[in-house]
Amino acid sequence: MSKEAKLSTWARNITPSPTLAVDAKAKELKAAGEDVCGFGAGEPDFDTPEFIKEACAKALAEGKTKYAPAPGIPDLRAAIAEKYVRDNKVEGVEPSQVVVSPGGKYSCSLAIMAVVSPGDEVIIPAPFWVSYPEMVKLAGGTPKTIFAGKESEFKITPEQLREAITPKTRLVVLNSPSNPTGTVYTRDELEALTQVAIEAGIYIMSDEIYEYLLYDGVEHVSPASFSKEAADSVITVAGFSKTFSMTGWRLGTLMAPAPIAKAVASIQSQTSSNATTFAQYGALAAMQQWDKSMEAVKGMLEVFDRRRLFLLEGLNAIDGIECARAQGAFYLFPKMDAFGLSAHDFASKILEEEKVAVVPGEGFGAPGYMRLSYATSDEVIEKGLERLTRFCSKLG
Ligand SMILES: Cc1ncc(COP(=O)(O)O)c(C=O)c1O
Incomplete structure (x- = not known):
């Protein structure tokens, strides 16, 4: 029989990161062979610029360990x-x-x-x-x-x-x-x-x-x-x-x-x-x-910007969703309280029924909203929007 853990007040009170939880669930479904459109991850989908990786590899080879x-x-x-x-x-x-x-x-x-x-x-x-x-x-x-x-x-x-x-x-x-x-x-x-x-x-x-x-x-x-x-x-x-x-x-x-x-x-x-x-x-x-770094950032930004506008337009075309034109980071945070579902239930249902991963607003202190990251491929955004549109039209 396992001994009951005697956790500290801190450990008992802490809420695990909901964004990481959504990402983990989406990855689990993907690993099980499901075609998931993941808007959950808060990380760029590009590789680290080569010259940065090379400098790190050099340091490692030189014994900076x-x-x-x-x-x-x-x-x-x-x-x-x-x-x-x-x-x-x-x-x-x-x-x-x-x-x-x-x-x-x-x-x-x-x-x-x-x-x-x-x-x-x-x-x-x-x-x-x-x-x-x-x-x-x-x-x-x-x-x-x-x-x-x-x-x-x-x-x-x-x-x-x-x-x-x-x-x-x-x-x-x-x-x-x-x-x-x-x-x-x-x-x-x-x-x-x-x-x-x-x-x-x-x-x-x-x-x-x-x-x-x-x-x-x-x-x-x-x-x-x-x-x-x-x-x-x-x-x-x-x-x-x-x-x-x-x-x-x-x-x-x-x-x-x-x-x-x-x-x-x-x-x-x-x-x-x-x-x-x-x-x-x-x-x-x-x-x-720095110049090389900013050049790399510029390349990523061009891609992010195109995706931002595409996702923004797609979201605002859905009846019941209202999205502000965010001007930074790689997130959009539409309001979705018109459907009579909590953001949490909306996110669970859409992941289950349409295999689209979004992060519900409750964890960000904003019920009635959801977060979509556009740090994901154009293909995922396009397919995800189609599914989101279908899902929302069913909700009415
Ligand atoms: C607002 C904000 N601050 C800080 C971080 C921490 O980033 P990292 O620990 O990867 O450097 C994040 C990551 O999601 C973030 O969104």
């Missing part, structure tokens, strides 16, 4: 600091402000662990990336969500943020471009939100992992670039997964005021030690050969 310094190899930290000054217009970033971690997900978790104490509140605008509330709970904090639906372009207002702040608030999470909505905040909108955070004396965790995946000519703006005061209030997280199609490499970044970066490096030194050493050399090539 030992522990690295906890915050990352010095050249990579320096190159990332330089990028923040050059590309993101953040003033005077030093390598000591940068930490390289095993994935953007872990960078977020480290940022939260570094500033959130038990009992602290963290404001999370919904729809949110599924992992933020769970990370806050793991740090002993309390997630407080504020909602902005399609009608408000999925953007919270400064008033909403101000009203949500209490004496216990420690941090607000901003994620532009956003997962799951693809929404991109403008410079003015971000400046206003940053000002509210500065006035209230709270930190911002700005998750900019999709910073290079932009369409329709919109610009990416880093809140840390606004002023010295802003830079002192913002922890910027990002990573290599989405920009360079390096999801399996597990490489994230964090840039913060030096004392926070130091605390983050200490937490990392006691939890994961460092990001994989030879992988960091691949990332270094991406940073040092």
